Amino acid sequence: MSQTAPRHDVSFLEALSLDGEVSFADSERSEHAGDWGTEEAEEVLPDVVVYPESTADVSAVVAAADDHGVPVTAYAAGTGLESNAAPVEAGISLDMTRMDDIGEVRPDDLQVDVGPGAIGADVDEAVARHGLFFPPLPSSGDISTVGGMIATDASGMKTVKYGEVADWVLELEVVLADGSVTAVGSTAAKSSSGYNLKELIVGSEGTLGIVTRATLELAGRPEQIKGGRATFPTLDDATAAISDAVTSGVDVAKIELFDGETAMLANAYSDTELPERPMAFVEFHADHGVDEEIDFCRAVFEAHDVEAFEIAAGREMDDLWQARKDITYAAESYDPDRVPGQPGDVTVPVGSYPEMIRAVKEIADEHDLLVPTFGHAGDGNLHYFALYDPDDPDETRRAEAAYAETVERALEIGGTATGEHGIGEGKRKYLRREHGDAAVEAMRAIAEALDPNGTLNPGKVVPDE
């Protein structure tokens, strides 16, 4: 923690009549100093935490802060991995979690309006009684908020079939840097009306505007859901099988890679007895004919020497998936001396997925590190982390190098530095390398046009120079 003294004069907040609360408590400031990805040494306390309860609150705070040159950083569950919501220049942490209203579902339009603080799983539960669900829910959906998902254009296991968060956000109410309130997007299923501000706001991590309400699109729950787990002799066989399944048109709702090291962590964590070999976890959604789709998948997997392919439904399927869900906890508890750090989510064209996975393993070997590798393989999305001892400078240096080399390699083969976690502070250094100077300067021009005073979440997304 680098400081506790206030950096900005936020006394102007007193003059605002807010519905929500304002807190200067050290404990609350401390809670808002970073997210899951922020190292403790890099945390910065916000000067104040404001808990808005209405769009009017957000508008009033942002307008006044913009007038007074005080940064405003929207915050919610704090589950970001790139310090996306860390108040690196202090100022106001705007905690959106009290704006968690979930409106009446409109089943005739397949829509629901929610506040940005609504937890993803709560939305899913609220719409379930209409036979609907919110397809792009990320793996963190039990604890992360809709606002956070929109901020990074999150995605999840079902993205391979259903798409990412942006695809399921129709309209947003947004407070701009000057405090003005606007709607972007349309509740119509498609629109060619003007610049696509909705897609610009989604993924902009609170740097271009703060979302105060979202109209989400919903899908009907499939009649048939079955899951499966396939084991392969080598990692190459597993990745080639996954890539082939996707390009052959197997209609999978989830298709996840799980390498032998990840299985080892899972077994150590709970009483599972997973084969410690490369695996593909799959799930199929259909209104009819799910078994025919599974047969199609099996045929593709057999061409890649699949060793076993278990299929399950209902609770048995949930058990099958439990290991995948528990990875983070399993990684944290595996080795008391080592943390699972430097988490990445590079994404490459799916045909290059086998090459990318080979590269990660080569890089891990080179740096003599354990790097469990898993993720949303059907999208070409790869999660990985290094297990290293943060008190060992050499091991830390090697973990950092492995992380950087993995991102570089993904960019070399036409991928992206981040498939779903966003740029935040952590990945700003790769933005220019990925997109080139002209694109980065275009992003900077847009940020300056919409937020000329640099009020909204400064120090994020666009690099300083």
Place this chain on the structure above:
Amino acid sequence: MSQTAPRHDVSFLEALSLDGEVSFADSERSEHAGDWGTEEAEEVLPDVVVYPESTADVSAVVAAADDHGVPVTAYAAGTGLESNAAPVEAGISLDMTRMDDIGEVRPDDLQVDVGPGAIGADVDEAVARHGLFFPPLPSSGDISTVGGMIATDASGMKTVKYGEVADWVLELEVVLADGSVTAVGSTAAKSSSGYNLKELIVGSEGTLGIVTRATLELAGRPEQIKGGRATFPTLDDATAAISDAVTSGVDVAKIELFDGETAMLANAYSDTELPERPMAFVEFHADHGVDEEIDFCRAVFEAHDVEAFEIAAGREMDDLWQARKDITYAAESYDPDRVPGQPGDVTVPVGSYPEMIRAVKEIADEHDLLVPTFGHAGDGNLHYFALYDPDDPDETRRAEAAYAETVERALEIGGTATGEHGIGEGKRKYLRREHGDAAVEAMRAIAEALDPNGTLNPGKVVPDE
């Protein structure tokens, strides 16, 4: 035609060593003075037509034009309906049709790189031998270009299942207003890396940048395709059935409305003997189980008193669809004294589709006009036009009023002024009404940030004040 004398000095073009041609011929200038939606009286001749053959050509022309204060308006097939590519401030018409290269298909990534001048149907044909297709092809796909589709974020009959053009564009090479060349988007299937410039460029109608190459995503051709045509006793039954099918989760690849008047036009045009009653045209794509999906659809339609539901495949299905494809020609030849004018494409949330269709018919009756109504009903997208005599001032006024009232009504019920044709010049007057002042000013700020001299397609999308 309002002028033929040049408005801008474009002699700087002589100093550029271009791969492509430069033409000052009146005939070519005249060909580039408007699109399908531009009335002859409103056509403006560009000062010159340039046919670039490379990205370097586009960059050189745009950079020089930007230096000299000369507008550049990209042009392709000219099939726009809102004067999207009309050079309303003259200057350079940049005809992209020679940049029509279709690269090697990458079936392992489901991708292909194409030039903006490539015709949609040619792309579809080129990828077909890999068993792939480009799903969002608009109805004009036989003649319109990929660049044009990207410019308006076009969509088509299959959008209800597969999404719009933006959903199938992964990466774009773009020439910005200062002539710099950049890539936006990613060839990875998803990315959260920085602001979504790709979605900003798509639909921006050449006002923020000019697309010089597109990486498109492709899908596998379904094993089973069947089509169908259902007849309903009333228009209300037809629209309610369509809306219900979509929200119930019937997996349709196309679901189009065709009202009795449209059927009447079709019968008059060709030898079809369509019942002159409200109809739904449907198409189903599946790798297996297409008949089960049709049965599900039939059950939904039966709940809305469907009178007949014919199913066909192969050539028989093509015949079934021919009437839908011929609408434009049928409308043009129906009444020698009347033109099908004021074409609209409002889109509303699908639950409000029946209400919207009723409104169109009420407005038509009120103005004593024949307004055939059809379109991509599954998206809530409605096409319509009035048949009116352009030499009759009163009838013209009534047609214009009916058009305006229809757009207003769509906006009132939460829809958009344009689902797929874009804003161009024609719909600029509705932008503020649809999005509000703050959103329009944000769009203007973005345009000024990326194109400070107003070089790119001036007079489009964002209203002058």
